[in-house]
């Protein structure tokens with residue numbers, strides 16, 4: 021039946037629960053959807069009961085319930101009203117919007133191949149983690165997880181990244197960006213106020229450091245990686261030694277030693293962002309810097325490039341003195357991963373599934389990268405690919421005088437996702453370049469992506 025409540029006509033269902041309940045639900049939904057706007061008065065209970073043809077008690081019960089829930093407000097001597105501060109009927113548009121569709125030919129860097137996420141293996145590992153996790157660990161998140169899982173991960177990192185650590189130095193994180201927040205707080209507490217960062221570099225980590233109170237100091241990168249000789253006035257540096265992001269070079273052997281010497285000389289610390297070191301195609305991956313100087317290097321790693329950012333799992337290896345300082349930090353601000361996720365990774369490693377996945381992906385990315393280089397050579401010979409055969413991105417130097425930003429704009433009209441190298445530069449200048457990500461580009465779209473890129477570069481859309 022239809023009932024008139026203020027200016028709104030509401031439909032009161034004739035069946036499904038008691039009349040009090042149906043009336044309560046109808047009125048609540050009317051408030052939630054905005055049909056009964058904030059501040060509007062409800063009819064006196066006697067009048068509404070008369071309209072429905074029920075006892076007045078039914079209406080006072082419904083009003084009472086909604087007052088208790090905070091949808092209505094009752095004031096003695098005046099009408100019951102819809103609460104002035106009711107939840108907005110329409111959520112902010114930003115929240116409602118679905119994520120923008122990714123372009124069909126997505127050459128933006130950042131993602132691994134999402135289609136080859138090992139769903140059944142991960143599901144099986146997670147199932148075993150759920151069945152086997154010690155009951156006590158169901159109490160919550162743990163920075164350190166079980167000793168067994170930590171030992172498994174530590175052994176794995178020793179084997180694949182040649183880190184030097186014992187399991188007590190390993191903390192589990194929800195990813196490198198997340199951990200950078202509390203690491204920044206820790207470093208501030210230890211007296212650091214500035215952090216040297218590579219220029220160019222990924223804005224994510226240095227942005228977190230800046231917001232946490234560490235002033236980023238840009239340092240040049242050349243074909244040997246970070247120019248260590250330019251480090252001045254700092255005792256802390258954030259670096260991507262295995263595969264510089266975005267230039268794609270590795271920190272040379274001479275620079276690695278120079279960096280460790282610097283850290284020792286200034287009593288400093290090096291944060292090693294080991295974000296995609298699993299993927300090297302022309303040689304064995306360069307060992308971690310942490311292995312060379314465990315008392316000077318903090319290593320950050322995560323599953324974001326190897327599996328998926330959605331797993332939200334990473335690790336941090338810190339020198340012992342920092343672990344002690346950590347104990348002085350308000351541990352409540354540290355968000356650690358679910359012990360179930362940590363156990364699932366341990367299962368993946370113990371069964372060899374994780375390394376098998378890495379091998380498959382290495383092959384996949386190596387081929388895709390070659391395919392992209394070949395396609396670029398065919399469609400856009402005037403541009404030059406640079407950087408190592410590694411990782412999930414490829415820097416592309418454009419002909420001098422090209423405006424990279426215009427190419428990105430034209431690319432968008434061609435359903436082509438592009439990112440200009442300018443996005444990663446702190447100081448202006450440098451050759452016009454793009455940073456092409458091929459991690460999540462379907463093999464079948466590589467050639468067409470290169471063709472469209474050539475079209476965007478030549479200004480034809």
Ligand SMILES: Cc1ncc(COP(=O)(O)O)c(C=O)c1O
Pocket residue numbers: 130194195196197198222224225260265293295321322323324329334
């Ligand atoms: C160079 C670099 N470092 C670190 C990260 C952070 O990874 P996460 O916070 O997902 O662990 C990314 C992510 O894209 C990256 O590109």
